[in-house]
Amino acid sequence: MLRDDYAWLLQRPTPIAEALEGLRAHAEAGNTGSLPLAADLLHAAGRMDEARRLRRYGWAPKGWIAELWEAPPPGE
Numbered sequence: 001m002l003r004d005d006y007a008w009l010l011q012r013p014t015p016i017a018e019a020l021e022g023l024r025a026h027a028e029a030g031n032t033g034s035l036p037l038a039a040d041l042l043h044a045a046g047r048m049d050e051a052r053r054l055r056r057y058g059w060a061p062k063g064w065i066a067e068l069w070e071a072p073p074p075g076e
Contacts, residue, residue: 016045024063035059 019041026034035058042051050065057066 016041016047021063024059027059 023034023038060066
């Protein structure tokens with residue numbers, strides 16, 4: 001089903017934000033294949049940095065692409 005949805009998105013003029021929101025909804029529903037598809041979509045749109053970050057860190061709450069973060073050392 002997800003691959004069919006993704007193929008459909010690519011065949012019509014869908015704004016990237018709308019397509020990413022649909023793929024994120026699939027991820028929240030437990031479909032692990034949606035994150036790589038979203039990263040591929042970003043890559044195809046020329047948004048390489050976002051694609052790389054999404055592949056590495058995934059989605060943050062509220063749908064943002066997560067960033068690298070550092071935890072404080074233990075005891076601080």
